[in-house]
Amino acid sequence: MTENVRESSVTSKQQSEFNVGSRVRNLLIAIVAIALTVALFFGLQNQNKAISLTTLDEQSTPLEVALSNGKPTLMEFYANWCSSCQAMAPDIAQLEQKYAESVNFVMLNVDNTKWLPEILKFRVDGIPHFVFLNKQGEAIAGAIGKQPRSIMTSNLEALVADAPLPYAQSNGQVSKFDAPVAPTSDSDDPRLHGSQVVNKQAENK
Numbered sequence: 001m002t003e004n005v006r007e008s009s010v011t012s013k014q015q016s017e018f019n020v021g022s023r024v025r026n027l028l029i030a031i032v033a034i035a036l037t038v039a040l041f042f043g044l045q046n047q048n049k050a051i052s053l054t055t056l057d058e059q060s061t062p063l064e065v066a067l068s069n070g071k072p073t074l075m076e077f078y079a080n081w082c083s084s085c086q087a088m089a090p091d092i093a094q095l096e097q098k099y100a101e102s103v104n105f106v107m108l109n110v111d112n113t114k115w116l117p118e119i120l121k122f123r124v125d126g127i128p129h130f131v132f133l134n135k136q137g138e139a140i141a142g143a144i145g146k147q148p149r150s151i152m153t154s155n156l157e158a159l160v161a162d163a164p165l166p167y168a169q170s171n172g173q174v175s176k177f178d179a180p181v182a183p184t185s186d187s188d189d190p191r192l193h194g195s196q197v198v199n200k201q202a203e204n205k
Contacts, residue, residue: 051090053107059105060096061073061105066137070135072132074103074106076108077110079109079110082128084172120179122139124179125179127177128174134159148172
């Protein structure tokens with residue numbers, strides 16, 4: 001009888017130790033999982049914050065180089081205060097990484113008066129304002145406002161293939177911008193105005 005009581009006591013003690021061990025192990029697993037989730041979250045947050053419009057500008061191809069190196073170009077008119085421009089920065093960075101070998105990425109800050117001739121030439125009155133240039137540096141299409149990455153990807157694929165852009169008249173959310181000087185009425189200048197985006201490449205086919 002005493003033997004049975006002793007065995008029962010030992011078994012209960014072992015069971016209790018096993019339960020405590022399981023709880024501790026499960027708690028440690030939960031803590032590690034939470035720590036990894038938090039680290040991943042903040043890692044992604046920092047990665048997105050690291051992609052700024054200023055950084056994109058610094059890494060972009062100078063306009064004069066883009067117009068003479070024989071590659072097609074995606075030119076973006078932007079401003080640091082433009083929320084739509086900021087929202088697109090991570091997508092533009094990824095697209096630039098993917099197409100850097102075959103497409104020039106040019107960033108033009110509309111707050112820099114250096115780009116006033118280009119701002120007037122392309123009638124930039126809302127940003128982001130994208131202009132697609134062929135290998136000869138000629139504007140063939142454009143898009144205005146925040147664009148889904150899928151649309152930008154499709155346009156870049158067509159640009160590289162020297163084909164008509166499928167979303168040449170794409171429009172999205174814009175930040176209003178007023179050029180400091182009114183554009184001239186010279187109708188010979190190739191321009192993209194407001195939502196009037198013309199796919200010149202398609203017309204020439």
